[in-house]
Amino acid sequence: MGEALIAARGLQKRFGDFVAVAGVDFEVMTGEAFGFLGPNGAGKSSTMRMIAATSSRSAGELEVLGRDPDVDGPSVRSRLGVVPQEDYLDLELSVADNIFVYGRYFGIPRKLLRARIDELLEFVQLTERARDRVDTLSGGMKRRLTIARSLVNQPDCLLLDEPTTGLDPQARHLLWDRLYNLKAQGVTLVLTTHYMDEAEQLCDRLVVMDKGRIMAEGSPRELIERYVTREVVELRFGPGEAPSMAARVAPMAERVEVLADRLLLYTDRGDEVADEVHANGLSPASTLVRRSSLEDVFLSLTGRNLTD
Amino acid sequence: MSVPTFLRPVAYYWSAYKRTWKSQLSDVLVGPLLYLASLGVGLGSLVGHGHRLASLGGQDYLSFVAPALLATTAMQMALVLSTWEIFAYVSPWNGAYRSMQTSPISVQGIVVGQLTWIVLRVELASAAYLLVSAAFGAVHSPYALGALVVGPLVGLAFGAPTAAYSVTVRHDQPLVLIFRLFMLPLFLFSGTFFPLSQLPVGLRYVAYALPLWHGVELSRSLYAGHLGGDFVLHLAYLAAVAAVGTVVAGATYARRLAR
Ligand SMILES: Nc1ncnc2c1ncn2[C@@H]1O[C@H](COP(=O)(O)OP(=O)(O)O)[C@@H](O)[C@H]1O
Numbered sequence: 404m405g406e407a408l409i410a411a412r413g414l415q416k417r418f419g420d421f422v423a424v425a426g427v428d429f430e431v432m433t434g435e436a437f438g439f440l441g442p443n444g445a446g447k448s449s450t451m452r453m454i455a456a457t458s459s460r461s462a463g464e465l466e467v468l469g470r471d472p473d474v475d476g477p478s479v480r481s482r483l484g485v486v487p488q489e490d491y492l493d494l495e496l497s498v499a500d501n502i503f504v505y506g507r508y509f510g511i512p513r514k515l516l517r518a519r520i521d522e523l524l525e526f527v528q529l530t531e532r533a534r535d536r537v538d539t540l541s542g543g544m545k546r547r548l549t550i551a552r553s554l555v556n557q558p559d560c561l562l563l564d565e566p567t568t569g570l571d572p573q574a575r576h577l578l579w580d581r582l583y584n585l586k587a588q589g590v591t592l593v594l595t596t597h598y599m600d601e602a603e604q605l606c607d608r609l610v611v612m613d614k615g616r617i618m619a620e621g622s623p624r625e626l627i628e629r630y631v632t633r634e635v636v637e638l639r640f641g642p643g644e645a646p647s648m649a650a651r652v653a654p655m656a657e658r659v660e661v662l663a664d665r666l667l668l669y670t671d672r673g674d675e676v677a678d679e680v681h682a683n684g685l686s687p688a689s690t691l692v693r694r695s696s697l698e699d700v701f702l703s704l705t706g707r708n709l710t711d
Numbered sequence: 712m713s714v715p716t717f718l719r720p721v722a723y724y725w726s727a728y729k730r731t732w733k734s735q736l737s738d739v740l741v742g743p744l745l746y747l748a749s750l751g752v753g754l755g756s757l758v759g760h761g762h763r764l765a766s767l768g769g770q771d772y773l774s775f776v777a778p779a780l781l782a783t784t785a786m787q788m789a790l791v792l793s794t795w796e797i798f799a800y801v802s803p804w805n806g807a808y809r810s811m812q813t814s815p816i817s818v819q820g821i822v823v824g825q826l827t828w829i830v831l832r833v834e835l836a837s838a839a840y841l842l843v844s845a846a847f848g849a850v851h852s853p854y855a856l857g858a859l860v861v862g863p864l865v866g867l868a869f870g871a872p873t874a875a876y877s878v879t880v881r882h883d884q885p886l887v888l889i890f891r892l893f894m895l896p897l898f899l900f901s902g903t904f905f906p907l908s909q910l911p912v913g914l915r916y917v918a919y920a921l922p923l924w925h926g927v928e929l930s931r932s933l934y935a936g937h938l939g940g941d942f943v944l945h946l947a948y949l950a951a952v953a954a955v956g957t958v959v960a961g962a963t964y965a966r967r968l969a970r
């Protein structure tokens with residue numbers, strides 16, 4: 404891995420008295436896929452807008468592509484690709500025209516632009532829809548168009564704010580596939596998500612964000628190793644029963660999380676613990692042994708679920 | 712040679728305009744035609760039986776009303792372009808400004824690009840109006856070509872402050888009120904259809920304070936070919952409103968977009 408493409412120290416964003424980003428430190432290396440994982444309101448979009456040089460920071464230091472985005476905004480933006488949380492497409496213009504107009508914002512000559520649009524539409528599998536109005540596209544197609552548009556200036560680094568929120572599983576997988584492809588071409592990816600599976604699938608490294616702060620940093624595997632056990636036994640109980648069972652299972656696991664309808668038993672020996680639970684005369688409505696995920700990491704760090 | 716960044720947004724406005732240019736252009740031509748036919752020719756034949764009247768500055772009614780409608784056309788065009796459209800450009804379902812913002816174009820470039828587009832559109836409408844009114848025989852001097860400057864200036868004097876406001880609103884109701892409570896009275900009572908001297912003194916001062924009357928006066932002296940001493944004052948007033956509006960737009964755009 405190369406040098407840091409993005410570096411933040413004590414980065415803050417305030418809206419009046421409200422602190423949206425409360426002093427965060429992170430570095431994104433050239434060529435990696437870096438993620439911000441956190442629930443709604445964590446400050447992910449605010450952070451992304453500061454990186455994208457569309458919103459100025461309230462305090463701290465930030466370097467993007469070796470420059471200060473508050474000072475050299477235009478030159479930083481000329482080398483970034485941005486997929487905002489909202490698509491911001493003109494629904495009445497055609498697919499190709501949306502990219503064309505955006506390319507003109509970057510001063511790309513018409514002829515070059517036309518050729519590049521063909522390639523980009525090919526890349527996101529929208530060639531057949533080039534002449535169609537954007538309001539005839541599905542949500543997944545619009546998202547792919549926004550990605551194609553963001554690549555029109557051949558950016559060194561692509562910023563994606565919740566790339567697959569609201570999409571069905573098939574559309575998500577198609578989109579992930581395109582992002583793997585970009586990464587393989589050497590484009591640095593920075594993305595935000597509140598889906599733990601997306602973070603696990605796409606990110607080499609990520610930070611877990613909550614309430615404007617970074618709670619943890621590492622690869623998905625490192626975070627799981629550091630904050631939770633390898634496996635989880637999920638015991639589901641009737642309404643309100645779970646909390647009263649917590650004391651009885653506590654000795655069997657390394658740690659127990661108590662939710663309203665469930666107990667999560669963190670252990671490296673899932674099947675054995677599940678057997679032990681039943682041998683002790685407990686009879687949960689269902690028992691599930693599964694591998695730990697980033698969702699468990701978030702729960703262990705904050706006591707809350709990612710998508711509540 | 713690449714396009715300066717502040718002109719790049721025009722690529723977007725042009726694409727969006729091209730989609731409906733036929734209906735837009737016919738609006739620009741048909742509107743003035745109907746107004747001039749009904750007010751200038753129809754009403755004009757009743758007012759003083761089509762003769763010149765001292766109360767209208769020694770003009771017949773058609774020649775009195777035709778230049779005023781140039782200024783009102785410029786105002787209307789500018790207000791339409793600086794309200795609904797701008798509301799859409801900051802909103803998620805269009806968001807044109809939001810996507811300009813992720814390009815090298817700065818917020819100030821977005822402001823200048825927007826106002827440039829308004830000026831171009833008003834220029835087009837002014838040229839169309841000039842042709843139509845000449846065809847009606849309402850143009851009495853080659854100075855009337857100056858309408859190609861006065862029209863856009865009136866447009867900017869309305870468009871810049873209105874854009875500065877529209878970019879701040881979160882709902883579109885206040886924009887409806889701009890048309891009902893502001894544009895319509897101005898349209899009717901700015902010395903457009905009858906001389907300002909017919910108004911009570913208090914209302915006269917309201918008309919003096921707002922841009923339309925100045926545009927009407929400028930346009931009238933150009934159409935008639937009599938450039939009086941206050942010509943420069945009217946010009947200076949409109950230029951000042953346009954300049955202040957542009958500066959304020961720079962500030963309100965930055966507040967809304969660059970947070
Ligand atoms: N322009 C703004 N003005 C005021 N508050 C804002 C603004 N943008 C975001 N916020 C607030 O900042 C917090 C973080 O928002 P955001 O960065 O969008 O979080 P996320 O993308 O993680 O959901 C939220 O509480 C949000 O309401």
Ligand SMILES: [Mg+2]
Nearest residue numbers: 447448449488
């Ligand atoms: Mg967000």
